[in-house]
Amino acid sequence: MIAAEEQVRRAALPLRGEGDLDPLLERVGEARFVLLGEASHGTHEFYAWRAAITRRLVLEKGFSLVTVEGDWPDCHRVNCSVTGAPGAPEDPAEVLAGFGRWPTWMWANTDVVELTRWLRSHNDTLPADARVGFHGLDVYSLMDSLRSVVAYLREHEPGHVDAALEALRCFEPHGEDVQRYAEATRLAPSSCEGPVVELLARLRSGTDGTGHERDARFDAEQNALVAAGAEAYYRAVVRGGAQAWNVRDRHMADTLDRLVAHRGPGAKAVVWEHNTHIGDARFTDMARDGMVNVGQLVRERHGEDDVVLVGFGSHGGTVVAARAWDGPSQVLPLPPAHPGSVEDLLHHSGIDPAALFVFPTAGELPRWLTGIREHRAVGVVYQPELDPTHNYVPTVLGRRYDAFCWFDRTRALTPLHGEPPAAGPGHGEDDTWPWGQ
Template identity: 60%
Template structure:
């Protein structure tokens, strides 16, 4: 073990301020996609360091947009604010405070507000076509996307309204209940799949003409809402058949959306998601369960030179989470990492915040050893630390770099969960 500790210390770099990210910027070089994770959805330090790295990528390396694990309609309101679009919220906080899908604290928190205010100020000095965007690439917003699309079509492309209304009428009997639709699609002879596909096909017809005559950004958003309807419908049907299939539908959707954004919004992207999506699934037990994820798909589609995957981890501290799906958020303690885990190794060897950049060539043995790596989702129960909350991980294969925080603290949410908040049906809690 002392050899492991020596090898860990030899690779560790101090992590005190933004300047300490220089070795990571050198590793990124000319990569087009930097995917930055988090070991929980409710830890201040993960969000703060992710924002610090993103600011440097935007200001120094010309990255063109940020894509996050959030719903398209909600994040598009934030996008309009940070890009200073006409009629948008002047303060991004107002756009973030409007988030109404549980868990709101993922994006409606002080750290994201601070970053988005910085991004708006950065954009204010740039011409409109060069402003940096902020987009949500998740799949949950079937009903919000459907309703937003119908409203947009009525104003801009009334020739497609009938097709959209056919899709809307198909989903209407289920209200906004994904579970009801999922079970109905299993036992009923038909589903809304064809209506959703027809809607997307009709949106894509004549796209070139509309882009020349109208607002390309606005129409892209409408098309993305149509794509969400198609994939969300597939996601809810897949949930009945198994969590691995629905997980894959979701992560493929997020990477498909990112690829469309790389064509539409610029060719260099920063991605913000949980480690479970960012870290390459092939370096965990996810692959054995038939699951892929964003990190794996990005490497497969774009190659290792164009993609840098950055993970996070922490030894102890605090987090914002719920004790069950849809439960009231609360601040919870995060106990010291269990013995034998990656986090325990880093704590014992370094005992301070540190940056690790995985060497491209020969590397120390501990990077190729399978170690338990803590993963806290929006649902967390500290008492399960002895047998749960960890993902077996080969660090050197899962990430290209890793930020270790020895002691962490909870996020500061903008508001408490609301009684009328929509709780989506999901097959996983990250």
Template identity: 55%
Template sequence: MLERRLGGPGDFDPLLERVGAARVVLIGEASHGTYDFYRLREQLTRRLIAERGFSFVAVEGDWPDCDRLHASLTGAPGGEPDPQVALARFERWPTWMWANAEVARFGRWLRAWNLDRPAAERAGFHGLDVYSLWESMQVILDYLRAEDPAALPAAEAAYRCFEPYGKRIEEYASASSFVDARCADEVVRLLAGMRERALHDGADRFSAWQNAEVVARAEQYYHAMVGGGSHSWNVRDTHMADTLDRLLDRYGPDARAVVWAHNTHVGDARATDMADAGMLNVGQLARERHGADAVVLVGFGTWTGTVIAAPSWGAPAEVMTVPPARAGSIEQWMHERLPERALMVFDEADRGAGRLAEPVDHRAIGVVYDPSFEAWGNYVPSRLAERYDAFLWCDRTTALHPLAAIARSGELETYPSGV
């Protein structure tokens, strides 16, 4: 294992060497509300784009919201001149995941970097997630009214199927337990039509197709949520992996992607107890689809500090104290032997024997967090050197800085909670 104290962006050199010619780098976070994770992830991503030619950033966010930000960052027609204005339009709870000062700073850097280059060489920013059923449906309707009115009836039929439930997705999810209440047939017809049109070139057509994919997977996801278990998680992460692959195809055979998501999506699920529950994730699927040599998985961890989170789903965000990691955890082990900030790059020896090859508790904080659960929850047993290729350690962390935004609920709580 290579270990290095982190003091600045230049200290990522060993990790960039590990990235080498890899096509996909997935960068995690141990919580959705920690400044230090966002800042280090930003520094690493800047280097991947500027020095290694990575083509786009794909995040655990909604496609329509991220598409507006993408327009700003790439200088597309109609895009906001200031990325922070686009971020302030993120409405889905928890807004602080993306509408925060840390992402705004990265956005301003990426826009400036992009505008110095031809349009074909600009790095994009895209959402991978599945939640935006209504928003994606509206984008499709608007697109077809303007570009392809003959195809509008199929989209309107799908919209009418969902319309009795208003935007109360939880009511549709409950009703969809009964086969005759599902909108699957209408959605499949919509998706088929949008896929056909997307074969023709054009960013707008591709975006409309992706929104149709979101609608199709969202319908499956919300239906699966009612049944409980791991199926809804697998629908969501498979959708994110499929979206990543579509983007790689879209950007071309030499495209390279950076992914930002929670550790639970990034770290290979097969090296955790998630696999025992029948769960898979994006990191696992990326390795399976592209090969381990073409994928680099980067995890994060902290021992103590503060975090932005909420006490319950949909509640206002709070700055919460993250207590010292519990005894026996990988975080406690790192706290005792590593500097304040450190980079670890794992090798085969780490995966073969020792502490990093054994199942050890590894903390995971979602958007919903109760520090009092630390005694028995909030940890995922993991074989760390198998789950990740590298790990970024921040012993003491601080909460990130949300922008003012209007939170709007409407989606069911994720499983596991808030990640």
């Protein structure tokens, strides 16, 4: 019987430059969805290699959408910049530096600047209707999204402005603090669900239009969907259990489907999210707790032949995170992985410091890919001293992902700004899921 370490050594492929991604591109083939994970939200290597994969998918496979675990309104402003929309900043770094909702470093960092500048340069060579978009899938931006809908309706459909203002006014008694609002709904039966759903219905009753008008309406409708999803999410958070997670991940999967449908036939999407979102939940202990995630939903909706899930991991190094909610970003140590974990196995297998694994699509998987091992997951809140007991997800690696990128030692990414700016209206909507993933 071949030992697990030897099985790892036989499967490991070198990962030293973008040319070493050829086996992964072959695995992608004609798939329309490639989901790229990360084991933390603050690791340079994860961002840099996701960017390398994304560039090759755009250039060689015709991918037309880059979608991320970010807020819709903020990422829409990035999209306007990278696609050269009239009036948008030419340099996406200008937009990214303005990201104000904590944790800002997730997208306001030098690695994302490099990717978005590349997208802008690439898009400048393409006709407007063929440019690669950059979009946020997440659900948190309730108040920002409502204000965006009001602005759209005032300009395009003034007859529906009252419905949008009614939805906004519903949150005023809570000081636009959506967490305080959610706590109040637990104590009283009234909620703002009705006004938000009514607003969405009014937007959906309109016509799509064409060209820029069609895109503007899509943006407004998506903001209304975010508001509806966020209202449901925050109410679910205060009730506890898996429902809040499921509301959020279903919203992200639905948004991905809407973007692909809006883009039209032949659209292909790259997704950047944490491993806990893109690695199929059915092959972790999340399933036992009644949780679904984006990777599972996309596989179920589009079939495994059309979807490639790529996980990421590392053994030690440094990472950007915060020790508490709304705390300042810090460079924190990433201690050596827990004994018996996926990361511990790879570290002790004697493979290259960076390696690529593309899992077999036919035949029997080797045992190291079918057994259950703990797999590290670091959120935006991280306390290294608690790492062995708080940051691992039991995982069947060869079914949770289709491929895996390994970096034995990683370093913290570089944020565009350190301390988050002072919160203004609409920026009190923190990532409230306990793990921050």
